Each structure stands twice: as structure tokens, then as C-alpha cells.
Amino acid sequence: GIQVEQSPPDLILQEGANSTLRCNFSDSVNNLQWFHQNPWGQLINLFYIPSGTKQNGRLSATTVATERYSLLYISSSQTTDSGVYFCAVGGGSYIPTFGRGTSLIVHP
């Protein structure tokens, strides 16, 4: 199956800092989503982005499918951004594979 690697595994920021999270995958995909899991366990959709670039407020994402990676940018981080960020990818059958996530802590 598809292998998904996310980096860094852990990230600690001061409020207001910017960060870039990376998702590498081992095969061509036709589905890719970024999620934020908050401390209560809720998985929140951030982006559905099998290719290209999208922006939503302070967050943006870019997927370069030909080079098998996706990036999630967080600008002007806030304490509410804390949690775990997951990348999930799927191939032809769209049985999605999740990475192990990036755990983000934003200090005030």
C-alpha cells in the first residue's frame, strides 16, 4: 500500500510564528486531505487538495502530485492551532492511508 510520512513529528511554536508541515507519499494519488485533530479528538477537515494550491485564512496548502508531496502552511499561529495535523492520501480505490501526524503546540 501507499506509505505516508509526515514531518516534523513534533513542533513547538510561540504564538505568531509561521510553520510548514510536510507530507510525503510513496505512490501516485488521486485524493489527499489535510485534517486537524483537536485535543478533544475531533477531526476537522482543512483541505481537500489532490493537486494545486488552496488557501483558507491563515492556512494554505500545496500538493505537487508529480513529486509526491504536500505542504501545509500555518501563518501567525494561535494557541487554538494546537493539536495534531494529519495528511491522508488515497489511490485509485480511495482507501485512505493516514500519516502518523505532526503534533503542534502553540504557546501564548
Add this chain to the structure above:
Amino acid sequence: DAGVTQSPTHLIKTRGQHVTLRCSPISGHKSVSWYQQVLGQGPQFIFQYYEKEERGRGNFPDRFSARQFPNYSSELNVNALLLGDSALYLCASSSRVGGQPQHFGDGTRLSIL
């Protein structure tokens, strides 16, 4: 519109018992998927159903089974519970299989004593 709803939110069982978890998809969504998330890991795919038919199965033992009803809601059943089945069980819905974003419910937190 309501999102994906799951019940119960929390559940405590003992080894050997069985459990049934329930999921109602977003209105209009015909595909439901189930995931298991153990502490410190990403969600692991268990099953995917579309139009009441199984469309995908992850690497889980036969103790795990699921079904989808005519109204597209779904049940996940786990028999002969083991301590290792303690996890957050997540349900996701999408409008169809493949090429569509999935939307997740808040999950059922299952603890096995």
C-alpha cells in the same frame, strides 16, 4: 445541516463482550467509512460501504464487521473484545466513493477493561 453523528460517545466494555457502534452520515452522502485510532497513531481504515455494499476492507480480523442500511446509516460490530480494541472509532461519510473529501464524526471512545 447536521454533520456526521456517532453514538454512543463513550463506551466501557469488558474482554470477551461484543459492541455495536452507530453512525449517521451527512444528508445526501451515500458512502460511510470506519476507522480505528489508537493513542498516538493516525486513524486506520477498517471498512468502507457505498450503497449498502462493502467497497473496501482494511487489515482487521473477522471479529470486526459492519453493515449499511437503506437510509445509509451504518453499524460497526466488534465481537470477542480484546484489550487492544480500546481506541477511538471514527466514522466518515462522503457523497460517493473516490475523489471526494471525507467528513468525520466526533467518534466513539471505546475502553476495554
